[in-house]
Structure formats: C-alpha cells, structure tokens
Amino acid sequence: MQHSTIIAFDADDTLWHNEPYFEEAQDKFCRLFEGYTSKQDLLQLLLQHQVNNLPLYGFGIKAFVLSMIESGLELTHQQLSGEAIDKIIQIGKDLLQKPVELLPEVESVLQSLHGKYRLVVATKGDLKDQHRKLHDSGIGHYFHHIEVMSDKTELDYEKMLKRLDIQPENFVMIGNSLKSDVLPVLNIGGTGIHIPYQTTWEYERIDFEIQHPKFKALQSITELQQLF
Amino acid sequence: MQHSTIIAFDADDTLWHNEPYFEEAQDKFCRLFEGYTSKQDLLQLLLQHQVNNLPLYGFGIKAFVLSMIESGLELTHQQLSGEAIDKIIQIGKDLLQKPVELLPEVESVLQSLHGKYRLVVATKGDLKDQHRKLHDSGIGHYFHHIEVMSDKTELDYEKMLKRLDIQPENFVMIGNSLKSDVLPVLNIGGTGIHIPYQTTWEYERIDFEIQHPKFKALQSITELQQLF
Structure with a gap:
C-alpha cells in the first residue's frame, strides 16, 4: 500500500454505534400500536414503506420518521391520533440528538x-x-x-x-x-x-x-x- | 480572472425554478386548515417551526414536510386527522417529483x-x-x-x-x-x-x-x- x-x-x-438507537426507536414506535398487530408485522410494514420511499427520500432519520408516520396511517386506516403523530416525530428528534x-x-x-x-x-x-x-x-x-x-x-x-x-x-x-x-x-x-x-x-x-x-x-x- | x-x-x-413550487405547496397546506386561522398566521407558524427545526433537520423538503405536520398539530391542538397528515405527506412527495x-x-x-x-x-x-x-x-x-x-x-x-x-x-x-x-x-x-x-x-x-x-x-x- x-x-x-x-x-x-x-x-x-x-x-x-447506530443500529441499537434505531432498534430502540423502532421499539418505541411498535409500543404505540400494541393491540393493532404483531411487532414483527409492524416492522415488516415499516421496512416496506422505507424501501418504497428510498427513491424519493433516500436514507436517514427524516425519511425514517416519514415512513413511520405512513406505516401508522396505513395500519390504522388513517385513524391515527395527533398524539401518536407527535410521539413519532419526537422519536425522530430523540434519534437526531443521541450521543x-x-x-x-x-x-x-x-x-x-x-x-x-x-x-x-x-x-x-x-x-x-x-x-x-x-x-x-x-x-x-x-x-x-x-x-x-x-x-x-x-x-x-x-x-x-x-x-x-x-x-x-x-x-x-x-x-x-x-x-x-x-x-x-x-x-x-x-x-x-x-x-x-x-x-x-x-x-x-x-x-x-x-x-x-x-x-x-x-x-x-x-x-x-x-x-x- | x-x-x-x-x-x-x-x-x-x-x-x-424552485420557490414557486414551495409557494404552491404552502397554498395547498393552507387550504387544509381554512377556518382555523388566517393564511398569513399559518404561514408564520410554519416558518417558525421550520426555523426552530433547522438545527436538527437542516434544509430541504423532508424537513419542510415534518414542519408542516408539526404546525398542523399545534394549530389543531393535536386534533389533526389522519387524512390531513396523509395530504401533507403527499404535498411533500409531489414536491420531490416536480419537473x-x-x-x-x-x-x-x-x-x-x-x-x-x-x-x-x-x-x-x-x-x-x-x-x-x-x-x-x-x-x-x-x-x-x-x-x-x-x-x-x-x-x-x-x-x-x-x-x-x-x-x-x-x-x-x-x-x-x-x-x-x-x-x-x-x-x-x-x-x-x-x-x-x-x-x-x-x-x-x-x-x-x-x-x-x-x-x-x-x-x-x-x-x-x-x-x-
């Protein structure tokens, strides 16, 4: 060389370290929708939105937040509360400030x-x-x-x-x-x-x-x- | 030289050209909240969220979408419908595909x-x-x-x-x-x-x-x- x-x-x-922060964020996201579907199915839905959104959004936390919101909308047939949206946005802001x-x-x-x-x-x-x-x-x-x-x-x-x-x-x-x-x-x-x-x-x-x-x-x- | x-x-x-697309997007956003407040006040609220979010989100359309959602949440005291959120996300996706x-x-x-x-x-x-x-x-x-x-x-x-x-x-x-x-x-x-x-x-x-x-x-x- x-x-x-x-x-x-x-x-x-x-x-x-990065992925553990994302996994923690995903756990918080899944807890918002307990009772709707299994954690595994919800994460699969989220991944699907992330991958579908890649050509427009690219990678990163803002894209992740928008895909979480979209997944929540789909899962609840658009009956997603403002409070839940607010919590999803906060998950993203927390991620953006991790040590x-x-x-x-x-x-x-x-x-x-x-x-x-x-x-x-x-x-x-x-x-x-x-x-x-x-x-x-x-x-x-x-x-x-x-x-x-x-x-x-x-x-x-x-x-x-x-x-x-x-x-x-x-x-x-x-x-x-x-x-x-x-x-x-x-x-x-x-x-x-x-x-x-x-x-x-x-x-x-x-x-x-x-x-x-x-x-x-x-x-x-x-x-x-x-x-x- | x-x-x-x-x-x-x-x-x-x-x-x-760029700003006219953003202004068109802002108009669409404002129409979602007709009756809540004046267009001028809503745009002021949006700008405030955009500026507050700059240190975390930076510039660009994804940040703009997240700030629109936040503004909508604040304006409606979190009584924002899933349908409105969906429309805001679509405003962003349209922007990302403008000629x-x-x-x-x-x-x-x-x-x-x-x-x-x-x-x-x-x-x-x-x-x-x-x-x-x-x-x-x-x-x-x-x-x-x-x-x-x-x-x-x-x-x-x-x-x-x-x-x-x-x-x-x-x-x-x-x-x-x-x-x-x-x-x-x-x-x-x-x-x-x-x-x-x-x-x-x-x-x-x-x-x-x-x-x-x-x-x-x-x-x-x-x-x-x-x-x-």
Missing part, C-alpha cells in the same frame, strides 16, 4: 493510519445529521474528506472516486455492510473490507458468501493495523 | 463559461433531491463538482474551499440569496454575485444594502458573460 491510497470508512456501526459513542479502538486505529494514508468518511444518511455526528465524535480531524452519499451504488462510488481523483486500485472501503460497503466497491475494482457489527439492518443483509481476491473479512477494526 | 478561478452557482432559484425547469439563458451561460473556469454547484437541501434535480436538469456535465451543503455559513464555505483546495480570492459565488450566497462569501474574502429571483423565501431575506468591493449585483444571469 502506498501513500496515495485512500482508506474510506463507513460511519454508522463502523466508527460509532455519539465510538466503537472500541476506533480512535487508536485512526491515529495509527493518519498521516500514512488519506482517510475519508463515506456514509449514507441525512447530511446535517452525519455532519453533526462527525463533529460530536471528536474524530473529524483524522479525515481528509467527508462524503455523505445519497446511496452507495457502484455509480455513487465511481462519482466519489472521480471527485477524489483516485483510481479504484488505490481505494479501500471499510464497513459493516456487505451490500453497501463491500460489494459495489469490489465491482468497480476497489478493495472491500468487512467488519461486522453486532446487528445489521434487514435492508443491508445479503444471503450469500463473497469470494473475491480483493475482499477481506475482519473480526475487529484493530486488525486493520496488521493490514496497513 | 484566471483559469484557476472556481465559479460556484447556487441551484434553487438561480439555475432552476426541473431551467431559468432562461442558464445553459448558454454555462456553455460559455465551461472550460474557462471550474464550475461548481453549491446548494442546500436534501441530498437525494438535489442530486435528482441536477440529473433531471440535463446540465450536470457542465460542473466539476456538486456540493450539497447542510448550511451556507462562513464555516461551511471555508470547509468547501479547503476541500476544493482553492483560496477565497479565486472563489466566486453566484446566487439569489444575499443572506446565504453573498454575505458569508464576502466575509471570508470571496466574490459574491447576486442575481435576484422573482420571489424570495422569507427566511432568506435581509433588510439592509450591501456595499462591498467584491460584491456585484446583476439583473440577469446573462450579464455574467460580460464579467467573465
């Missing part, structure tokens, strides 16, 4: 890579929210560039690489999602490194194994120090 | 500047939505870089200039908002060019005149061709 290499990190559930808790050893790994490689954050989600989290995380200064992406398809990565003026051979992407952080990067000729998080959003799951010369599966972020 | 100059354009109401209509002469001006300067789009709003609009506009290929900003403060411009690796002396920002496109840019040492649009969102209005050696006020985008 040379100095010209860019190492890009996904943010949510790669640098800091940023770094995953173990993230900072020491960034310290050891900093200066040797150009480090980038490449994340999906709400622009404002991701900037806020990076600021609150206290690790913003390790990064050369922050890219909040509207999606993580091959085309999105290609555009980012063009903007960063770097060839795929010199691009390494690290993240907890095989679907978003690894597969599209391998497909455009980059290196994809998977570090699993304790839990994965259903939308990000894939049900096959990846065999690829530029794919690496690690157990923990500290293993990056042996690689780089 | 040299080739190293970056000319950045605001997007909404500078490259394409992109370029302002007159935009493309010919871009054509004449393209190749001589690095052209950038610097816009606020939802990430996905702004990318969609730039794509639909058919003018994306004139631009070296697209920056969707979570806000347009001096600090936001400074960060962008650092990322673009350019000094403020070589940075020109063009837009319809004195508050967002001109003042912060002048304050960090860049050139700010104002091109008014037929109507301005109340939040973007300022009530003083700008006198600054690096400030230029144009009547139309075609006047850029005399300047550059």
Whole structure:
C-alpha cells in the first residue's frame, strides 16, 4: 500500500454505534400500536414503506420518521391520533440528538493510519445529521474528506472516486455492510473490507458468501493495523 | 480572472425554478386548515417551526414536510386527522417529483463559461433531491463538482474551499440569496454575485444594502458573460 491510497470508512456501526438507537426507536414506535398487530408485522410494514420511499427520500432519520408516520396511517386506516403523530416525530428528534459513542479502538486505529494514508468518511444518511455526528465524535480531524452519499451504488462510488481523483486500485472501503460497503466497491475494482457489527439492518443483509481476491473479512477494526 | 478561478452557482432559484413550487405547496397546506386561522398566521407558524427545526433537520423538503405536520398539530391542538397528515405527506412527495425547469439563458451561460473556469454547484437541501434535480436538469456535465451543503455559513464555505483546495480570492459565488450566497462569501474574502429571483423565501431575506468591493449585483444571469 502506498501513500496515495485512500482508506474510506463507513460511519454508522463502523466508527460509532447506530443500529441499537434505531432498534430502540423502532421499539418505541411498535409500543404505540400494541393491540393493532404483531411487532414483527409492524416492522415488516415499516421496512416496506422505507424501501418504497428510498427513491424519493433516500436514507436517514427524516425519511425514517416519514415512513413511520405512513406505516401508522396505513395500519390504522388513517385513524391515527395527533398524539401518536407527535410521539413519532419526537422519536425522530430523540434519534437526531443521541450521543455519539465510538466503537472500541476506533480512535487508536485512526491515529495509527493518519498521516500514512488519506482517510475519508463515506456514509449514507441525512447530511446535517452525519455532519453533526462527525463533529460530536471528536474524530473529524483524522479525515481528509467527508462524503455523505445519497446511496452507495457502484455509480455513487465511481462519482466519489472521480471527485477524489483516485483510481479504484488505490481505494479501500471499510464497513459493516456487505451490500453497501463491500460489494459495489469490489465491482468497480476497489478493495472491500468487512467488519461486522453486532446487528445489521434487514435492508443491508445479503444471503450469500463473497469470494473475491480483493475482499477481506475482519473480526475487529484493530486488525486493520496488521493490514496497513 | 484566471483559469484557476472556481465559479460556484447556487441551484434553487438561480439555475432552476424552485420557490414557486414551495409557494404552491404552502397554498395547498393552507387550504387544509381554512377556518382555523388566517393564511398569513399559518404561514408564520410554519416558518417558525421550520426555523426552530433547522438545527436538527437542516434544509430541504423532508424537513419542510415534518414542519408542516408539526404546525398542523399545534394549530389543531393535536386534533389533526389522519387524512390531513396523509395530504401533507403527499404535498411533500409531489414536491420531490416536480419537473426541473431551467431559468432562461442558464445553459448558454454555462456553455460559455465551461472550460474557462471550474464550475461548481453549491446548494442546500436534501441530498437525494438535489442530486435528482441536477440529473433531471440535463446540465450536470457542465460542473466539476456538486456540493450539497447542510448550511451556507462562513464555516461551511471555508470547509468547501479547503476541500476544493482553492483560496477565497479565486472563489466566486453566484446566487439569489444575499443572506446565504453573498454575505458569508464576502466575509471570508470571496466574490459574491447576486442575481435576484422573482420571489424570495422569507427566511432568506435581509433588510439592509450591501456595499462591498467584491460584491456585484446583476439583473440577469446573462450579464455574467460580460464579467467573465
């Protein structure tokens, strides 16, 4: 690896905890509709609205809130109380103010890579929210560039690489999602490194194994120090 | 001006029409609450929610929808029907699918500047939505870089200039908002060019005149061709 290499990190559930906050938010949402349907069915309905809304809303907490409201409307045949709507909006506002808790050893790994490689954050989600989290995380200064992406398809990565003026051979992407952080990067000729998080959003799951010369599966972020 | 100059354009109401769509959306929103209060008071309530929500939500259509819902809840003391909520959500979805209509002469001006300067789009709003609009506009290929900003403060411009690796002396920002496109840019040492649009969102209005050696006020985008 040379100095010209860019190492890009996904943010949510790669640098800091995120999915547990969403699961807590979903639990609160489900409690608003106890008696209507099973938790499992409600979460399925919510996921369906989230996925249907992706082309218009993209990723992030505001899209999540709007999809919760839509799911509540559908479930109750539009007999949703103003009080319930208010609570859903508050679930979103709480999410937008959660403390940023770094995953173990993230900072020491960034310290050891900093200066040797150009480090980038490449994340999906709400622009404002991701900037806020990076600021609150206290690790913003390790990064050369922050890219909040509207999606993580091959085309999105290609555009980012063009903007960063770097060839795929010199691009390494690290993240907890095989679907978003690894597969599209391998497909455009980059290196994809998977570090699993304790839990994965259903939308990000894939049900096959990846065999690829530029794919690496690690157990923990500290293993990056042996690689780089 | 040299080739190293970056000319950045605001997007909404500078490259394409936007505010009339928002005003149409606000009209639809107000019609949902006829009889509750005057249109003027309702729009004031909405603006207040939008401004209060800026630190958490930022700019863009999803934030606008959530603020409409909040305003409706407040106005009706939470006695907002599911049907009204559904209509508000639909107002947002309609906005997210509006055709992109370029302002007159935009493309010919871009054509004449393209190749001589690095052209950038610097816009606020939802990430996905702004990318969609730039794509639909058919003018994306004139631009070296697209920056969707979570806000347009001096600090936001400074960060962008650092990322673009350019000094403020070589940075020109063009837009319809004195508050967002001109003042912060002048304050960090860049050139700010104002091109008014037929109507301005109340939040973007300022009530003083700008006198600054690096400030230029144009009547139309075609006047850029005399300047550059």
